[in-house]
Amino acid sequence: MKYRTFIFWLGICGVLCGVLHCALGAPEGPRLTGYVQDTTIKPFIVTSDGKDLGDPFPSFWDGVWHLYSMSADAGRVVHFTSTDLVKWAEHKPAMVGKDICTASVLRHDHKYYLFYTDGAAQALRVVVSKNPWEFDFSKSQLAAEADGKVYQKGWFRDVYVTYNESEKQWWMLFEGRCPEVCTGLFKSKNLLQWTQCEPIFKDKGREYGSCPQIFKQGKLWYLAIQDCGNWYYSADTPNGPWTNRGQYLSIIVEAASRFATDGKRQIAWGWLCDWVAKPNVEIKSYGGPMCVGREMVPQANGALGVRPFPELLAAIRKKANKIDFSTVRKLSGDWKIEAAQRTLQCTGGSGGVILLDLPAKNPNCYFEAELEFGTPGTSANIVMRSSDTAERGYAFALAPADRKIAIRGFDNPVTGPVLNDKAYAFPGKNKVSLQIFICDNYMEAFVDGQQCLSVRAADRSCDKLAIAISGGPATLRNPFLHYFNNKDGK
Structure with a gap:
């Protein structure tokens, strides 16, 4: 009887600890390092050992925001989670390997898919997992590569995968050359076999079209890319034609063209580089702390503004x-x-x-x-x-x-x-x-x-x-x- 009573109260304590942990904004989950960054104390996110981050690729499931990012050395996928967008719990790296560059994580049929760029090969690969916490690099398989005809070899990167509701199939976007800068497209019914398609966007005037992503807000579709600053375009359909709307962030905020949504709003981060923006851009190194998180603010004319997370401002104002x-x-x-x-x-x-x-x-x-x-x-x-x-x-x-x-x-x-x-x-x-x-x-x-x-x-x-x-x-x-x-x- 005493044993049963002990087990009962032990279970109650576990539940209460879990509730308290979630209430504090840092959700429970496996592979936690124990480090929680409170952005009312330090607004720019870095790892527990102070390491810089690379391109972010956030996601949202079941009330939890997942902030995945490259590591500055391209050897790991860094992983933080939050339920309140203020306190961020650090997890052990979601994947460890080499040449792991800009990626995209999604969930489908109780499985998690981490699509990433093989930086050395300039090809797109995928790892499938039963959970969002750990992906086995050794099980990586090729998803797509340049054919050398429509898409030039040597510049095939920055994968993003989303579901096209009207077509009832998956879209894989990436930065390519055809020969101009383009947002390339592959399509799939099952996330593993992909069919090459024509680009949805081309621009001879661009030097880069990095980290492309599309999303729908209201009646408009938006395409965001990185090219010495974060640029965005709008269109009536995800195939374009696209209208250039200009820059939405400053030049030192890198790779902030990847968004996560809870179905109500689009939010994003970018890493803060150590570049000197003016009078001339001086590139020093890759990687930095994450900027203050942004919420995109749609306007009546189709433009997008940016503001800090209201949750963060509310938490700061309580101080x-x-x-x-x-x-x-x-x-x-x-x-x-x-x-x-x-x-x-x-x-x-x-x-x-x-x-x-x-x-x-x-x-x-x-x-x-x-x-x-x-x-x-x-x-x-x-x-x-x-x-x-x-x-x-x-x-x-x-x-x-x-x-x-x-x-x-x-x-x-x-x-x-x-x-x-x-x-x-x-x-x-x-x-x-x-x-x-x-x-x-x-x-x-x-x-x-x-x-x-x-x-x-x-x-x-x-x-x-x-x-x-x-x-x-x-x-x-x-x-x-x-x-x-x-x-x-x-």
């Missing part, structure tokens, strides 16, 4: 706000500071600068606010990692009159070199909402849940935050600051 209005210092101009209303108002006609003299010596933080421009000619610079005089730092610049957003820095944040910029129409006219992440070597700035800029921000010598207004008055409402961990974990 204590680190802004004490008594620490605000006026460096120039006329300012009205109202702590009770949580507003910082620049009242002078020529602008001014204030400094948040933050108590913590931590260069890693999240900042958000609502900004209202007082005149059409007013502009603003939100200077992250600012010096005491606001003469150094990384500045998120917003200029409604120029219809442009930019990040400048570090030695001259207001008039210095542009690290990343984009045209932006400012749909809210004189009002914008801002979310800025800066941690370790990178900074990402989102505006209005529509656009994002990303830059390498390796200088961590300063830790203040400054607001610089030019050309007229402006009001900053509800500023919120949250600290991330320093790189050494403190």
